[in-house]
Amino acid sequence: MSNTNRWGIAVAGFLMQIALGAVYAWSVFRIPLSKQFGWSIAQVTLTFTICVSVVGIAAFLGGFWLNKKGPRIVALTGGFLYGLGVFLASFSNMGLWWLYLTYGVIGGLGLGFGYIVPIAVLVKWFPDRRGLITGIAVGGFGAGALVTAPVATHLIKSVGVLKTFGYLGIAYLVVIMVAGLFMQSPPAGYVPEGWTPSATLSRQRAAKDYTLGSALGTWQWWALWVVLFLNTSAGIALISQESPMFQKLGLVDAIVAGGMVGVVSIGNSVGRIFWAWVSDGITRRWTFVIMFLLQFALFWVLPSLAAATMLTAVSFVILMCYGGGFGTMPAFAADYFGSKNIAPIYGLMLTAWSAASAFGPMILVHTLKSSGGYRAGLHIIALIMVVSTILPILVHPPRVSNS
Numbered sequence: 001m002s003n004t005n006r007w008g009i010a011v012a013g014f015l016m017q018i019a020l021g022a023v024y025a026w027s028v029f030r031i032p033l034s035k036q037f038g039w040s041i042a043q044v045t046l047t048f049t050i051c052v053s054v055v056g057i058a059a060f061l062g063g064f065w066l067n068k069k070g071p072r073i074v075a076l077t078g079g080f081l082y083g084l085g086v087f088l089a090s091f092s093n094m095g096l097w098w099l100y101l102t103y104g105v106i107g108g109l110g111l112g113f114g115y116i117v118p119i120a121v122l123v124k125w126f127p128d129r130r131g132l133i134t135g136i137a138v139g140g141f142g143a144g145a146l147v148t149a150p151v152a153t154h155l156i157k158s159v160g161v162l163k164t165f166g167y168l169g170i171a172y173l174v175v176i177m178v179a180g181l182f183m184q185s186p187p188a189g190y191v192p193e194g195w196t197p198s199a200t201l202s203r204q205r206a207a208k209d210y211t212l213g214s215a216l217g218t219w220q221w222w223a224l225w226v227v228l229f230l231n232t233s234a235g236i237a238l239i240s241q242e243s244p245m246f247q248k249l250g251l252v253d254a255i256v257a258g259g260m261v262g263v264v265s266i267g268n269s270v271g272r273i274f275w276a277w278v279s280d281g282i283t284r285r286w287t288f289v290i291m292f293l294l295q296f297a298l299f300w301v302l303p304s305l306a307a308a309t310m311l312t313a314v315s316f317v318i319l320m321c322y323g324g325g326f327g328t329m330p331a332f333a334a335d336y337f338g339s340k341n342i343a344p345i346y347g348l349m350l351t352a353w354s355a356a357s358a359f360g361p362m363i364l365v366h367t368l369k370s371s372g373g374y375r376a377g378l379h380i381i382a383l384i385m386v387v388s389t390i391l392p393i394l395v396h397p398p399r400v401s402n403s
Helices: 003-025 027-037 041-069 071-094 096-125 130-159 161-180 199-203 212-216 219-250 254-282 284-304 308-337 342-349 351-371 375-388 390-394
Strands: none
Touching (some): 003 027, 003 041, 003 096, 027 041, 027 130, 041 096, 041 342, 096 161, 096 308, 130 308, 212 219, 219 342, 219 375, 219 390
16 A cells, blocks of 8 residues: 555544544533533533543553454444444433433543554554654544534534534544544555664664563553653643633633633644654653653742743643653554554553543642642642653663573
C-alpha cells in the first residue's frame, strides 16, 4: 500500500478521535441536567468519572481483541457502543442510574474500544514518524470538545438536553463507524519505501516484538505506566478545578473563568501533537523529563499569579504537557516493546488514565478542604513532578537476553 493511502488512514483515524473526544465536552451537560432533574453537580459529574474509569479496561480488552481479529471490527463495535450509549442517555428521565449505565458504562466501553484502534494502527503504518502520528491521532481526541461543545450548547438551547443526547449519539455512531471502515493494519514487516532508522533511533527501540505477557515481565512496562499516571494526575488535577481556581486566584467571575477554561483546553490538543513531534527528535524519555521539569516550575508559581492572562498562559502550557503525555506515550511503548502487539500492551497501560482521574483531583480537593486555598495542593503537585523526572531518566529499552 502506498504512502498516500497510509495518510488517508491517518485522516480517518483523526476524525474518529474527534468524535470520541467529544466526551471532554461533558461540562456542557452538567448544569442543564442538574436544573431539569434536580440532580447535584457532583451526581451529574460522576457520569464522566464512570465513563473515564471504564475506558482503561475497555482499551485493554479492545486492544487484545484487535490483535486477534483485526482493527476494523473493534472500531465498528466501539463506534456502535459509544453512539448507542450517548443516544440511550436521551431516556435519562428514567433516573440517574440510567444516565450512569448508558453514557457512563456503555459509552465508556465504546470509547475505550474506539480510542485504542487509531493508535495501534497508525503506529504500525508510520515507523518513521511514530511520535508525530500518534500525537496527531490523539490530538483529534483532545480537539473533540472544541468541536462538540458549541454544537451541543446550541442544541441544548434549541431542543433540550435529552434530545441533544439523541442527535449527538446518532452523529457519533455514523462518524466513528464510517471512519472505522478505513482502519486496517499494514502487511507484516512494513516499512516506508527508502526509510531506514538512524543509529540513535535504533538504540531507543526494542530488538524484538514483545507479547503482552513478556512486556509485563519487564520493569520498563511498569515504569512507563507510572510515568503516564504521574503526568496525567497533574494535568487532570488542574482540569478538575480550573473554573473555581481561576475565579479565586484571578478574582474573575464565572463567565470570564469559563472563557479562560476554553482557551486553556486548546493546550490539551496542541500539546498532544507538539510534544509527540518533539519526541521524534530528542527521544521520548527526554521529552518527559522536560515536561516534568516544566510542570514543576509552572505548578510552583501558579498559586502566586493574580492576572487572568498569566493564569491562562501558565495553565495552557500545563495542559500542553498533560496532552503531551497521551501523544508521546503510545510511541514510547511501541519503541520499547515493538508495534506488533502494541494494542493490548498500550491498552492495558491506559488504566493509568483511569487511576489518575481519581488520584489527581483528590490532591487538590483534600488540600483545599484543609487549607482553604490552592497553594498547598499545587505545590505538592509541583514536588511530585520534580521527583517524577527520575523515572524517564533511568528507563531504557528492555535488554534481550542472549541465553
